[in-house]
Each structure stands twice: as C-alpha cells, then as structure tokens.
Amino acid sequence: MQGQIALVGMMGVGKTAVGQEIARQLGVVFTDIDTEIERAAAMSIPEIFARDGEAFFRNRESVVLQRILEGPRGVVSTGGGAWIQSQNRTLIRASGIAIWLDADIETLWARVRQRPTRPLLLTANPKETLQTLIASRRPVYSSADICVTTDSHSDIETTARRVIAAIRRDRPEMLEGK
Ligand SMILES: Nc1ncnc2c1ncn2[C@@H]1O[C@H](COP(=O)(O)OP(=O)(O)OP(=O)(O)O)[C@@H](O)[C@H]1O
Numbered sequence: 558m559q560g561q562i563a564l565v566g567m568m569g570v571g572k573t574a575v576g577q578e579i580a581r582q583l584g585v586v587f588t589d590i591d592t593e594i595e596r597a598a599a600m601s602i603p604e605i606f607a608r609d610g611e612a613f614f615r616n617r618e619s620v621v622l623q624r625i626l627e628g629p630r631g632v633v634s635t636g637g638g639a640w641i642q643s644q645n646r647t648l649i650r651a652s653g654i655a656i657w658l659d660a661d662i663e664t665l666w667a668r669v670r671q672r673p674t675r676p677l678l679l680t681a682n683p684k685e686t687l688q689t690l691i692a693s694r695r696p697v698y699s700s701a702d703i704c705v706t707t708d709s710h711s712d713i714e715t716t717a718r719r720v721i722a723a724i725r726r727d728r729p730e731m732l733e734g735k
C-alpha cells in the first residue's frame with residue numbers, strides 16, 4: 558500500500574464496520590480513531606464530551622489522528638466530525654486518501670437511533686439534528702478523494718468490496734502489491 562486509507566463521513570454511515578472489513582479483505586491493519594481516543598483517555602466519548610466538552614474532544618481527535626496516520630499503513634476509520642476540521646483534512650491528504658462513505662438520512666437514522674453513544678444527538682429532536690448536521694457537513698465531505706454510497710440494502714461486506722473497487726479504479730497506485 559502506498560498510504561493510509563481513511564474513511565470519513567457521517568456518524569452511523571458505517572466507517573467503523575466497513576473500515577474493519579476493508580482492512581480484513583486487504584490484509585492490512587485497522588484503526589478506529591474514536592476507539593483510540595477512548596483508549597487514551599480511559600473514558601467513553603460521551604464521558605469526554607460531558608466532562609471536558611466538544612472543543613477538548615476535537616483537540617484530542619487531531620492529536621490521535623496524527624499519531625495513527627504516522628503509524629503502519631492500513632485502514633483508518635475517523636469519527637464523523639474529524640474531516641470537518643481543516644487541519645485534519647491536511648493530515649489525511651498528506652498521508653494517503655480520504656474515502657467519503659455516504660448514505661441517505663433514513664439509512665443513517667436507522668443506524669444511529671438504537672444507541673445513545675453519539676453526544677451530538679442528545680437533543681430534543683435528534684433526527685432533525687442529524688439532518689442539520691448532514692446539511693452543514695456534506696459540502697465538506699464532498700472534498701474527499703473518492704465517494705462511495707451505501708444504503709439499507711448494502712451489507713458491510715458488499716460496501717467494503719465497493720470501496721476497494723473504487724480505489725482500484727481511481728487510485729490504483731494506492732493498492733500496489735494488494
Ligand atoms: N453497510 C451496512 N449494512 C448494515 N449495517 C451497517 C452497515 N454499516 C454499518 N452498519 C451498522 O450500523 C451501525 C453504525 O455503524 P458504524 O458504527 O460502523 O458507523 P460509524 O460511521 O463508524 O459511526 P461513528 O461516526 O459514530 O463512529 C452499526 O451497528 C453497524 O453494524
């Protein structure tokens with residue numbers, strides 16, 4: 558591999574689940590930035606948001622992202638807000654490529670509504686909050702190198718195959734030797 562493959566996109570789109578499967582199919586290491594932040598802080602993400610606030614979390618996110626991107630090449634799943642910060646986009650672009658995983662609001666909502674693990678959705682109307690977040694973030698996600706869409710009919714393995722096929726088509730040098 559010629560660099561890191563970073564997955565970006567909205568919460569619930571499947572960056573963690575699909576990223577893990579891409580890494581398995583390619584036989585490379587997989588790292589999830591949210592998991593690494595939680596490990597380093599010995600706290601869950603909702604706990605970090607509640608105790609230290611979002612600005613603190615964003616700072617940790619950048620530090621952890623930089624550390625992981627400097628490590629062995631593989632697949633890196635980011636948190637939903639990571640690509641929104643310009644310094645993170647610079648870090649990811651310098652280390653490899655960004656894949657935007659996209660899905661419609663109904664697919665995202667069906668996947669996030671089950672679990673109260675996303676502090677940004679702890680609002681009176683979480684579906685509306687999700688919709689507002691999508692509207693503000695979509696223009697930024699669209700600056701990723703490759704966009705792959707998923708929906709309620711695409712399972713994790715199929716979506717992972719689609720991502721690998723898109724990289725092979727658009728950036729074949731990334732997968733040299735794979
Ligand atoms: N293609 C898919 N088909 C079916 N279920 C999926 C798919 N992708 C993800 N899921 C399920 O949707 C849920 C959310 O996925 P996941 O945690 O991977 O999202 P995420 O993008 O990493 O979100 P976050 O930004 O909050 O970390 C999980 O329960 C996962 O198993």
Ligand SMILES: O=C(O)C1=C[C@@H](O)[C@@H](O)[C@H](O)C1
Pocket residue numbers: 567568591602635636637638639674675676677
């Ligand atoms: O979309 C976001 O801003 C977030 C998504 C999650 O992956 C976590 O990184 C956190 O809950 C924030």
Ligand SMILES: [Mg+2]
Pocket residue numbers: 572573574589591634635636
């Ligand atoms: Mg995730």
